[in-house]
Amino acid sequence: MPELPEVETVVRGLRDQLVGRTIKEAWYNWRGTINRPSPEELVARIAGQKIISLNRRAKYIVCKLEHDYFIVHLKMTGRLYVAASDEENDADNWVHFKLMLDNGRELRFSDVRKFGKVYLVDDVEEVTSKLGPEPLDDTFTVDVFKERLEGRSKVIKTLLMDQTFIAGVGNIYADEALFRAGIHPKRRSDSLSEDEISRLYETVRASLQAGIDHEGASINWYRKADGTKGNSQDHFFVYGRTGKPCKNCGHAIEKTRVAQRGTHYCPNCQPLGKKEA
DNA sequence: CGGACAACCTGGCGGC
DNA sequence: TGCCGCCAGGTTGTCC
Numbered sequence A: 001m002p003e004l005p006e007v008e009t010v011v012r013g014l015r016d017q018l019v020g021r022t023i024k025e026a027w028y029n030w031r032g033t034i035n036r037p038s039p040e041e042l043v044a045r046i047a048g049q050k051i052i053s054l055n056r057r058a059k060y061i062v063c064k065l066e067h068d069y070f071i072v073h074l075k076m077t078g079r080l081y082v083a084a085s086d087e088e089n090d091a092d093n094w095v096h097f098k099l100m101l102d103n104g105r106e107l108r109f110s111d112v113r114k115f116g117k118v119y120l121v122d123d124v125e126e127v128t129s130k131l132g133p134e135p136l137d138d139t140f141t142v143d144v145f146k147e148r149l150e151g152r153s154k155v156i157k158t159l160l161m162d163q164t165f166i167a168g169v170g171n172i173y174a175d176e177a178l179f180r181a182g183i184h185p186k187r188r189s190d191s192l193s194e195d196e197i198s199r200l201y202e203t204v205r206a207s208l209q210a211g212i213d214h215e216g217a218s219i220n221w222y223r224k225a226d227g228t229k230g231n232s233q234d235h236f237f238v239y240g241r242t243g244k245p246c247k248n249c250g251h252a253i254e255k256t257r258v259a260q261r262g263t264h265y266c267p268n269c270q271p272l273g274k275k276e277a
Numbered sequence B: 001c002g003g004a005c006a007a008c009c010t011g012g013c014g015g016c
Numbered sequence C: 001t002g003c004c005g006c007c008a009g010g011t012t013g014t015c016c
Helices: A004-018 A039-046 A142-149 A156-161 A171-181 A194-213
Strands: A023-028 A034-036 A051-057 A060-065 A069-073 A078-084 A095-101 A105-111 A117-121 A254-258 A261-265
Touching (some): A004 A060, A004 A105, A023 A039, A069 A078, A171 A261
Antiparallel strands (some): A051 A060, A069 A117, A078 A105
């Protein structure tokens, strides 16, 4: 659920509250939330480290410390927020990890479904080395996109969601990008025309950027760092709009499954055969 | 290389 | 009202 735009929004909301602070102590109540090292080692190693910077890589939140990197993945229902130690929050019931700061506030990691993970590593690459390019980077050009598609034949939606192919696109923005490009989600990647590839390159970026501009989509669990909802969901063309009229042609949006995931598309605007715009 | 599917978890919701 | 079973989707790992 949190995809690139949601994670980016969280990072922007947390940056000023974290950078420059020193971590006094770590706390957890669910060992599975800590991916590595062992919970005991993480607690011992992280105490006393100063927070240098906060950034995003794909869907990972990367916090550079003096000697290590503290990394968080929200997976589907994770929430990350800062509050005064005596301040209550709606998501507190599911807090499984906390970092106490030197100003009386704390960073809380709440996660209903416990899929989310935190990491403490001395090299970011340990976690991010297999990720594909950042779709919004200037270095990710249409030529790079075309090169990466060469020799691939996967169903296009599956490929868009493959984090080693492009980093940060999940189920929602994959559906949105494919709709905007007029490409059926079940098309094989090696069946796309040059023109379709160029369009898809543009719409992947445009869909993600729109998500960031609207501060992320709050489908059910996602919240911004301050606890309020983003409104990207109010601007979706197809995601979650099954049975509703296509914003482009009026045909009812249909839902199917691709790679075991709910997939929304307009059968009229996204035909299975090739389509020249 | 690609695809299918289970596993990790829990809350929300539709159906009865 | 209550119970049951399905659905949600990011990632990893296994198997073919």
